[in-house]
Amino acid sequence: MPPIDPTPGSTAEIAESYWWTWALCFALLLTPALVMAVFRRSRRAAAGYAITATVLGGLLAAAVISFELGGFAPS
Secondary structure, three states, X not given: OOOOOOOOOOOOOOOHHHHHHHHHHHHHHXXXXXXXXXXXXXXXXXXXXXXXXXXXXXXHHHHHHHHHHHOOOOO
């Protein structure tokens, strides 16, 4: 087993499939908004959900991606 490098960050190339899985998760997160937008009575709730899910999901995804690619240790 190779030794663990304690230095944060990585210069390794990131697979394209990594980004596709994040895109799929984001699409699945917004699916309920698309379903609710079909019905006239729930369009306002769908817009609120889409905005909230996009902002909170984006912030959470950015934090997780940062930790996965940059590591948890301070630089």
